Amino acid sequence: MYESILNHPNSLFGQFERLRREIDDLFGVSGLPSSIRSVAPGTVPAVNVGRTPSSVEIYAFAPGLDASKIGVTLDRGVLRISGERASGIPANDPKVQVYTRERATGSFTRAISLPEDVDSSQVNANYRDGVLHVSIARHESAQPKRITVQ
Missing domain, CATH: 2.60.40.790 (Immunoglobulin-like)
Known part of the structure; x- marks a missing residue:
């Protein structure tokens, strides 16, 4: 269920998760395990x-x-x-x-x-x-x- 919320195009949590991933990519920390609550x-x-x-x-x-x-x-x-x-x-x-x-x-x-x-x-x-x-x-x-x- 959590994944479906994150992947829904209009989900606020999904938008935050995408933004977090973009920031991680920008600072070179992509690929590390993380969570929206970390x-x-x-x-x-x-x-x-x-x-x-x-x-x-x-x-x-x-x-x-x-x-x-x-x-x-x-x-x-x-x-x-x-x-x-x-x-x-x-x-x-x-x-x-x-x-x-x-x-x-x-x-x-x-x-x-x-x-x-x-x-x-x-x-x-x-x-x-x-x-x-x-x-x-x-x-x-x-x-x-x-x-x-x-």
Whole structure:
């Protein structure tokens, strides 16, 4: 069904998908797997999200941040990670000439939709070696149960 929506000539989603493909071609990223819901390459911080039978695991790759300036909130099934990355280059030094800036600087916020079975009262967040790891327990009712056959 999804493909038929995208391929319909009057579909707004189809028009967006065609535009995304044209932009990907323009910037040389065609052929990479993507989805209409994916974020652009280079979005800061990059995240990996997965789940185990008992938890949802989020890893945000954000080196060079002060852990005390990282914000993590969970509200209505959306996890928000926010912070700020300083440039590391003196801002008002006339002796410093900047030739290129490849590292993203400034404030950032990432919002990640979570499954409905997460338990917002059981969340742990740790920042180590530039990686923020957030672990959110899943409700016990979401846990797989072994049924004994009699």
